[in-house]
Amino acid sequence: MDRQHIQLALPWRGSSCDQIGTMMSTMPNDDTPSVRMCPRLYRAVRESRPIEEVAALLLQQHGAATNHTGCFGKIGKGRILDIHSSRGSSKYGIIQHDGWCDIREVTDEGNTVLHVAAEKGYSELIQELHHKFREEVKDLLSRRNSALDTPLHCAARAGSDTAVTVLVKLAKVCGESNLLGGKNEAGDTALHLAARHGHVEVVKALVSASAAEAADENKVGASPLYLAVMSGSVKAVKEIIDKCRGNASYAGPASQNALHAAVFQSSKMVDILMEWSPDLASKDDDSGSSPLHYASSDGDCKVVEAILRAAPPEAVYKKDKAGLSALHVAARMGHRRVVKALLERRPDAAELRDKHGRTFVHAAAAEGRSPVVSLAIERFRDSSKSKLRGLLDAQDKEGNTPLHLAVAKGASGVVDALLQKGKVRVDVLNNDGHTPLDLAANSKSYLTMVSLVVTLVAFKASPQPKRQDHLEPWSISAMKKGIEKSCDNLVVVAVLIATVAFAAGFNVPGGFAEKTGKANLRKDPAFVCFLFLDTLAVVTSVAAAILLVYSKASCSSGSWKSFVASLHCMWASLISLMLAFDAALIATGTSCSSGLKVVRLCVQVLIVWITMCVAPATSWLTNLRFLWQLISRPKGRHVVQRQYPFAGAFIPNLLLFMLTNFMAFIGFSLISFLYSVEKYVLEKGKI
Numbered sequence: 001m002d003r004q005h006i007q008l009a010l011p012w013r014g015s016s017c018d019q020i021g022t023m024m025s026t027m028p029n030d031d032t033p034s035v036r037m038c039p040r041l042y043r044a045v046r047e048s049r050p051i052e053e054v055a056a057l058l059l060q061q062h063g064a065a066t067n068h069t070g071c072f073g074k075i076g077k078g079r080i081l082d083i084h085s086s087r088g089s090s091k092y093g094i095i096q097h098d099g100w101c102d103i104r105e106v107t108d109e110g111n112t113v114l115h116v117a118a119e120k121g122y123s124e125l126i127q128e129l130h131h132k133f134r135e136e137v138k139d140l141l142s143r144r145n146s147a148l149d150t151p152l153h154c155a156a157r158a159g160s161d162t163a164v165t166v167l168v169k170l171a172k173v174c175g176e177s178n179l180l181g182g183k184n185e186a187g188d189t190a191l192h193l194a195a196r197h198g199h200v201e202v203v204k205a206l207v208s209a210s211a212a213e214a215a216d217e218n219k220v221g222a223s224p225l226y227l228a229v230m231s232g233s234v235k236a237v238k239e240i241i242d243k244c245r246g247n248a249s250y251a252g253p254a255s256q257n258a259l260h261a262a263v264f265q266s267s268k269m270v271d272i273l274m275e276w277s278p279d280l281a282s283k284d285d286d287s288g289s290s291p292l293h294y295a296s297s298d299g300d301c302k303v304v305e306a307i308l309r310a311a312p313p314e315a316v317y318k319k320d321k322a323g324l325s326a327l328h329v330a331a332r333m334g335h336r337r338v339v340k341a342l343l344e345r346r347p348d349a350a351e352l353r354d355k356h357g358r359t360f361v362h363a364a365a366a367e368g369r370s371p372v373v374s375l376a377i378e379r380f381r382d383s384s385k386s387k388l389r390g391l392l393d394a395q396d397k398e399g400n401t402p403l404h405l406a407v408a409k410g411a412s413g414v415v416d417a418l419l420q421k422g423k424v425r426v427d428v429l430n431n432d433g434h435t436p437l438d439l440a441a442n443s444k445s446y447l448t449m450v451s452l453v454v455t456l457v458a459f460k461a462s463p464q465p466k467r468q469d470h471l472e473p474w475s476i477s478a479m480k481k482g483i484e485k486s487c488d489n490l491v492v493v494a495v496l497i498a499t500v501a502f503a504a505g506f507n508v509p510g511g512f513a514e515k516t517g518k519a520n521l522r523k524d525p526a527f528v529c530f531l532f533l534d535t536l537a538v539v540t541s542v543a544a545a546i547l548l549v550y551s552k553a554s555c556s557s558g559s560w561k562s563f564v565a566s567l568h569c570m571w572a573s574l575i576s577l578m579l580a581f582d583a584a585l586i587a588t589g590t591s592c593s594s595g596l597k598v599v600r601l602c603v604q605v606l607i608v609w610i611t612m613c614v615a616p617a618t619s620w621l622t623n624l625r626f627l628w629q630l631i632s633r634p635k636g637r638h639v640v641q642r643q644y645p646f647a648g649a650f651i652p653n654l655l656l657f658m659l660t661n662f663m664a665f666i667g668f669s670l671i672s673f674l675y676s677v678e679k680y681v682l683e684k685g686k687i
Contacts, residue, residue: 037105037113045116051128057101058113058133103129103136110145111154118151118167121160126151130170138174141167148184156190161201164190168209180210187219195224198231200239207243214244223249229261234269241276250277255285259307263295267302270295274310281311288320296326296342299335308345316346323355324363331360334369343379350380350391357397365402365418368411373402377422392422399430407439412451412617419459420622426461437461437639441474446646449474451616453640453647458618458625463639471643483563487552490570494545497573501537501580509584526587529671533580537573544569560646564653571657575664578603582671604668607661615654623651 044054106112114137117125130137144150152171155163171179183189191213194202203224207214217223225248228236237258240248250258250273259280262269273280284290292315295303304326307315319325327349330338339360343350353359364372380391393401403424406414415436418424429435437456443449509530510521521527547566551559582600616623630637630648640648 035102035105037107037111038101041101041105041113042107042116045113045122045125046120048120048122051125054113054125055128055132058103058129103133103140106145109147112140112143112145112151114140114143114151115145115149115154118155118160118163119158121155121158121163123160123162123166126163126166126170137170138176141171141174141176142179142182144182144184147186150179150182150184150190152179152182152190153184153188153193156194156199156202156206157197159194159197159199159202161199161205164194164202164205168205180206180213181216183216183218187217189213189216189218189224191224192216192218192222192227195228195236195240196231198228198233198236200233200235203228203236204239204243207240211244211247214240214248217249217251220253221251221255222253223251223258225250226252226256226258226261229258229265229269229273232265232269234266234272237269237272241272250280254287255283257283257285257291259283259291260285260289260294263291263300263303263307264298267300267306270303270306271310274306278310278312281307281315282318284318284320288322290315290318290320290326292316292318292326293320293324293329296330296335296338297333299330299333299338301335301337301341304330304338304341308341313346316342316349317352319352319354323353325349325352325354325360327352327360328354328358328363331364331369331372332367334364334367334372336371336375339364339372339375350376353396357395359391359394361391361394361402362396362400362405365411365414366405366409368406368409368414370411370413370417373406373414374417374421377417392418392424393428395428395430399428399432401425401428401430401436403436404428404430404434404439407436407452407456408442410443410445410448410452412448412455415452415455416618416622419455426456426459429464433464435462435464437463441472441643443474447614447616449644450647450650451618453644454616454618454626454651455622457629457640457647458622460629460633463643468638468642473642474644474646483560484552487548487563490566491545491548494541494548494566494570494573497570497577498538498541498545501534501541501573501577504534504580504584505531505538509588521587524587526583526671530580530583530587533576533583533667537576537580540569540576541573544573561649564649568653568656568660572660575607575660575667579664579667579671582668586671600668604665607664611658611661614657616650623654627651 038057041054041057043049044057103113107116111119113129114126117129126137140151142150149157152164152167155167168180171177180191181189188196191203191206194206214224225237225240228240252258252261257280259270259273262273281291292304292307292311295307316326324332327339327342330342350360354363358366361373361376364376377392393403395401400408401424403415403418403426406418419426426437427435437453440449440452440456443452508519508521509527510519510524512518513520519527544566547562547569551563551566554562618626630640637648
C-alpha cells in the first residue's frame with residue numbers, strides 16, 4: 001500500500017506522546033460534536049473550492065485518526081508524517097494548513113460540513129463526502145444545528161434542487177426514512193421551507209420523494225400548501241396539489257386556509273384552489289371570516305368573481321362573529337365594483353344586517369365611502385325597488401340612519417349625496433332623540449362643521465326641539481382661545497406688510513428728479529397703478545392690525561367678527577402688495593423676463609389653491625340653497641345664528657374672499673395689459 005506524505009502544522013506542536021494520544025482519543029465520535037470547524041475547511045466549502053481540496057483536508061485527519069499507533073514523538077512545524085491511507089493508494093499531495101480538519105467538526109451554530117455544503121448547493125461535494133466517509137455522512141444526514149435544521153432543511157431553504165435530490169437519495173441509501181419529515185425549531189419540514197420561498201424545483205423533488213409531508217403543519221399551524229400560496233408561486237401550489245391531492249393540508253394559522261391567503265395573490269391561484277377543493281370558500285377562520293370576506297376587503301373584483309363562480313350560494317350570506325357579511329366589508333372599504341358584483345349575484349344580500357342592525361349602506365356611510373353610497377342610491381331610489389328603497393332611510397338598533405352616521409363621521413360628500421340624490425329624510429330622531437343636524441355639533445374641525453351645517457340646512461334640516469336658551473354655540477370658547485393665540489402673530493405680519501408698503505412709497509421705482517423732487521415716472525400708467533396699490537396695501541394692513549388688537553382686547557362674544565374682518569384686510573393687503581410689485585416692474589421696464597412671468601403664474605395658481613382649501617366640501621348649488629334658506633326661512637336662520645354662528649357667516653365671507661381673489665386676477669390681467677400697451681407705444685415710437 002502506498003504511503004501518503006502529508007505535511008502538518010498541528011495545534012499541539014511540541015506536545016508529548018501521551019498528550020497527543022489523549023487529544024486524539026477524545027476526538028468527537030458521538031452524535032454531539034464539540035470541536036470547532038477548521039477555518040480552512042469552512043472557507044473551502046463556503047467558497048465552493050475544488051472537491052479534491054476539501055476532500056484532501058478531511059482525508060488527512062481521517063487517516064491520522066484511524067491509523068495512529070504508538071508514539072509520534074514531538075511534531076514540529078514542517079515535520080513530515082508518514083500515514084497509511086485506509087482508502088487506497090491514491091495520493092492527494094502535500095497540503096499545508098494551520099490545524100487538523102475532521103468531518104464531524106461544527107461551527108458555532110452547530111453547522112456541519114454537510115450543512116454548509118447543502119446551503120451552498122454543493123451537491124457534488126455531498127456525493128464525494130458520502131463516497132469517502134460513508135459512515136460519518138450517514139450520521140451527519142440527520143445532524144441538527146442550533147435551529148434544529150438538518151442539511152436537507154438548509155438545501156431546501158437555499159433552493160438547491162440538486163442538493164435536495166442528492167440528500168434524499170442518500171437518506172434512502174442510508175436508511176434515514178425520517179429525514180423528509182424532520183422538523184426544525186419552528187416546526188418546519190424541508191417542504192415547508194421550500195414552499196415558503198417558492199422554490200418550485202425543490203418542492204417538486206420533495207413531493208415526488210414523499211407526499212406525506214404535505215399534510216404536516218408547523219408550530220403556527222401552517223401547511224406547505226398555505227406557505228406556497230403565501231410565496232405567490234402558482235407552480236409550487238400546482239406541484240403540491242397535483243402530486244399530493246388528498247394528502248395535502250390546506251391549513252393556515254388562526255384557522256385560516258390556503259384560500260384565505262390566495263385572495264391576496266391572484267385570481268389564477270384562487271381558480272386552482274377552488275377547482276381542487278370548492279369547500280374552501282365555506283371555511284372560516286377564528287374571527288368567523290370566510291375567504292370571501294378577505295377578498296371583499298382587498299377589493300380585487302376578479303378574485304371575488306372567481307370565488308363566486310365556484311362557491312356555494314350561501315357564501316355571500318355568511319357573516320363573521322361581528323355579524324358582517326362580505327357585502328358589509330366591501331362597503332366599509334369603499335370597493336364599489338365589489339359591492340356591485342355581490343349585489344348582482346345576490347340582490348337580496350342588501351338586506352343583511354350586522355349585530356348592530358346596520359345594512360351595507362350604514363357601513364359605507366359610517367366610513368365616509370361616497371362611491372358605495374352613490375351606488376346604493378342609484379340602485380334603490382327607483383320606485384320599482386320600493387322595498388329596497390327604504391334602506392337609504394333604514395335605522396339601526398341605535399336609531400341611526402345612514403345620514404346620522406355620515407354626519408357623525410364628518411363625511412360631507414356622503415351627506416350631500418344622500419340629501420341631493422337619495423332624497424333621504426332629515427328629521428329622523430335616533431334613540432337619543434338627535435337629528436342629523438344635532439350631530440354636526442360634535443365635529444372637531446371647523447371646515448367640517450361648516451360643510452355639514454351648510455348641506456343640512458340647505459335641505460331644510462332641523463335640530464331636536466329644545467329650549468333656545470339651552471342651545472350652546474358650537475365651540476365658541478375654543479374659537480376664542482384660537483383667536484387669542486393667533487392675534488399676536490398676525491399683528492406682527494400686518495405690521496411688517498405696512499412697513500414694507502410704507503417704505504415702498506418713499507422709495508418709488510424710477511427715483512425722484514433732482515430739481516423738482518418729484519417722481520420721474522409719475523406720468524406712467526403703471527406707476528400710477530403702483531401708487532394706488534401700495535397705498536391700498538398700507539391702509540388694509542394698518543386696518544388689519546387695529547382689528548386684531550381689538551379682537552384680542554375685546555372679551556365680547558362677537559370678537560370673532562372683527563377677527564374675520566382683519567383676515568380679509570390682511571389678505572387684501574398681501575394681494576395689493578404683490579400687484580404693486582408687479583406694477584413697479586412694468587413701470588421700470590423689467591417685467592419682460594420669462595422668470596418673472598413664471599413667478600406671476602405661480603402666484604395666481606397659489607391663490608386658486610388657497611381658495612379651494614378654504615372653501616367647504618359642498619357644491620355651489622348647495623351653497624346657494626343654503627343662502628336661500630337663511631333668507632326665506634326665519635326659523636332656520638335663527639337656529640344657525642344661535643347654534644352655528646360661524647357656519648352662517650362663513651358663506652358670505654367666502655364670497656367676499658373669492659371676490660377679492662377675482663379682483664386680484666383682474667389686477668394681474670390689467671397690469672399685463674398696461675405692459676403690452678407700453679411696449680407697443682415704445683415700438684411705435686422707434687418706427
